[in-house]
């Protein structure tokens with residue numbers, strides 16, 4: 112919907128007298144996701160780590176003219192034609208505007224909150240009700256203080272039903288979200304201890320969540336949950352409740368029976384004194400509870416039990432993430448099996464845009480018909496075509512009758528259309544992809560998995576799954592422990608601790624990390640070739656490597672006189688001046704670096720030359736994670752302080768100083784100086800055992816074979832282990848050549864299969880290992896987790912007397928890395 116600038120000004124309580132005429136359709140909070148600049152209103156949000164006022168000039172240059180700000184800056188005086196809405200708090204302004212927008216709609220709005228299952232309930236309600244209503248809903252899990260207003264902003268004149276989720280992590284947050292969503296129908300999903308850290312009790316959190324429903328006409332909940340029931344009583348919700356129960360026949364909805372079959376669950380219920388039943392194609396408890404919540408809402412909206420039963424039987428799983436995989440011939444594939452509706456296309460296109468970087472990958476979209484959107488095809492595909500064009504799609508392949516009929520709306524010259532997925536697979540186009548960033552986006556019916564299988568380069572069924580959202584979370588976690596002006600150097604040496612340096616560096620660059628650091632120049636050159644433009648520090652450069660450093664714009668650590676003199680000579684010979692270097696001081700680690708007594712000689716040499724300029728001075732702590740060596744660590748800090756001061760005084764200019772690694776940031780932030788170097792923490796391992804980090808890497812493989820072996824038989828090479836029971840032994844595709852330490856053999860180590868532990872039996876082989884699955888549920892083909900959530904590398908490391916660093920970096924390069932992102 113369009114808003115004139117005047118209406119926006121009056122909603123925000125700002126005078127409109129000096130404003131230039133403009134129309135707004137799009138609200139923007141992330142300066143990197145700009146699509147339609149002239150109709151965009153940007154909110155300069157501030158967080159502990161970031162101040163979006165810094166991006167205003169950049170956005171102006173891209174064509175944005177309307178800005179909601181909480182500060183004024185001189186540099187904006189010259190931005191001709193720009194409108195500034197000065198408010199006290201930009202987030203509140205965003206929320207106020209969304210609330211104003213919401214007030215224009217008199218349609219049913221479903222509000223969902225709870226700890227788990229919000230997104231699934233929202234998506235399933237969409238699947239169950241899309242035949243009856245034109246629905247606007249939150250994209251993915253946009254349920255935060257920022258996500259909710261942006262979701263509600265999507266309501267337009269075609270909307271007949273809204274479905275929005277609200278998530279909170281602190282007391283009093285629901286107060287802001289309630290008037291924005293203003294649900295008429297509420298549903299509370301499962302309450303658990305997610306985001307519990309800021310609440311005193313589960314009861315406090317539940318009561319806060321119930322705030323969302325204070326103006327609802329009806330509210331759905333599970334009355335068998337005593338906590339929820341007691342909170343409902345406490346709140347004395349005045350509106351009608353619609354509760355369901357498995358025990359109480361008097362409940363509005365009585366669930367009389369739940370029967371789990373092989374691949375589905377049959378649910379029987381009674382409603383208004385009649386009995387009905389339906390089946391869902393899921394058997395886990397969470398899905399059953401989510402389906403019952405959806406059932407209650409469908410009944411309330413008068414969907415007939417027959418229709419409900421039919422629609423429930425075809426519910427589709429909700430994929431919560433996008434994944435990036437290596438394709439054949441240098442391509443990358445982003446596979447998005449999330450519902451292919453218009454909003455999710457936009458999100459996937461944004462994601463594709465972020466991954467592009469400078470490597471010359473052509474942007475390709477393979478898109479199926481968008482099913483049942485409720486919008487006439489012409490209008491729908493015009494919108495899709497515009498989005499594709501704005502996101503820089505260079506090649507489109509459309510599959511399906513509707514998209515084929517609207518082929519001429521797509522303006523890029525490289526376009527091909529097919530009626531069916533089969534037609535695509537039979538054509539020779541499937542071999543034509545070269546160096547492309549391919550976004551695969553198909554409705555389930557079109558079975559795009561088959562296209563994915565053809566495009567993907569499959570090497571080995573063992574994968575290291577890397578969660579990029581977790582990397583970002585951990586990055587922000589450490590940033591929030593430092594002063595906002597402290598720069599972060601992220602360590603991506605050793606292939607980013609095994610996670611894969613290129614994708615990690617791209618993610619960090621996008622999230623505006625300040626510096627990267629690698630061990631050797633070759634690692635940095637790979638990053639440069641992949642389009643990484645961040646400053647990169649090379650920690651262990653070669654004495655003869657100066658030429659390679661300058662060609663690739665890399666900044667060396669200088670750790671002794673020999674390398675210093677070589678670099679000075681080289682720079683003078685090539686006429687380079689002020690080339691940035693980073694001086695390493697040895698304060699007690701006794702690895703690389705100048706000892707304090709060498710500093711005199713160091714500065715004398717530096718003062719005599721112009722080729723190099725000291726960009727930073729740093730040192731490395733040798734035991735920052737152990738309390739027992741804190742005296743020594745403090746001594747290192749003081750040695751460093753004195754050395755840095757002396758160098759700075761002598762050089763006559765100030766330089767950055769840094770000493771903290773991950774453990775240092777966690778435990779010694781009194782010594783943060785100007786920079787810190789984040790390593791293992793970024794990858795989800797806290798050296799001092801802090802909670803709050805997210806797991807990044809999950810190593811997964813599969814069971815190749817299972818067999819029954821009798822007691823007294825031995826397993827594997829060297830007959831090291833004799834069974835003392837009749838056992839089921841599973842052989843998994845992972846051995847020491849993949850990175851499994853042989854010390855894990857003979858029951859020292861374990862793996863996770865379907866959430867259960869299985870000990871490793873016998874000696875670990877080169878490409879295979881055996882595990883004992885006698886007491887657990889396991890079948891051939893099942894996934895085996897070698898480390899990850901539920902099997903932390905810290906514990907594994909401890910069990911064989913090593914450190915998590917070694918476990919992470921030992922995963923062999925032949926194990927495929929797969930990147931996932933919500």
Ligand SMILES: *Cc1c(COP(=O)(O)O)cnc(C)c1O
Nearest residue numbers: 602731772773774788789790791
């Ligand atoms: C690897 C490394 C770090 C990072 O250490 P973590 O313990 O992984 O945080 C910091 N500084 C230097 C010089 C390093 O080599």
